[in-house]
Amino acid sequence: MSSVLNLSPRLEAVVDLCPKAKVIADIGCDHGLVTAELVLQDKTEEVIATEKSAQCLNKAVSLADSINILQFVSFREGDGFEPTTKHDKIKVAIIAGMGGDEIIKILENKPKKLYDFVLQPMKDAPKLREYLVSHGFKILVDKLVREDNRFYDVIRVTKGKDNLNELELIFGKTNFTDNYEVFYEYLIARQKQLADFKAQVGALASKLQFEYNKIGEALSLFEEQAEN
């Protein structure tokens, strides 16, 4: 759905993939847009908004104050889940706009029973997926979102077992099943970017060459699917 605060496509997808829940944590809330949108869309009775930077947390407080929703948000300064306790009874948490490594670090210290998350890694998504499937998470939705010329992974997980093949680990499971248009645009754009870079520098570093090859495999899969 479109957002009350007119969010960017990335943040709109983060909020859309977040289920309704009594208490939602927004870890690394920064500007507070996601926190505020969750309240305005009536997705929750309480948001626990955490931030390791006091300056960023203040931005979220100011936004909530300006739209009169302070009573629905508990603002906490600190690293990841550190400023939360089991008495908060967090049902779902959002960790968006950070690198995959930072998200993994935060998940390592999550509340024990909490498995419902919306994750939005800015890089290292394959590493995050490997972590998720080897730590008791099941990926429900994992889709690319386009914002101008950038593409973002948005991943909704819950508790369970998952088994991803190599291409799903690299590119995201549900991109292959129900996000064809954006995913295809991404593959073509990234293939061109890497090909142009290769033309400039002569040869790609092994990590980029690997990615280039896997993009080729993913595109071949698309062509096969289109023929059938």
Ligand SMILES: C[S@@+](CC[C@H](N)C(=O)[O-])C[C@H]1O[C@@H](n2cnc3c(N)ncnc32)[C@H](O)[C@@H]1O
């Ligand atoms: C780029 S902003 C993203 C903000 C928002 N979540 C979004 O997706 O637009 C990342 C924010 O996460 C905060 N952050 C990074 N690591 C954190 C951690 N371990 N615990 C709490 N906040 C963290 C940063 O201070 C920063 O404000």
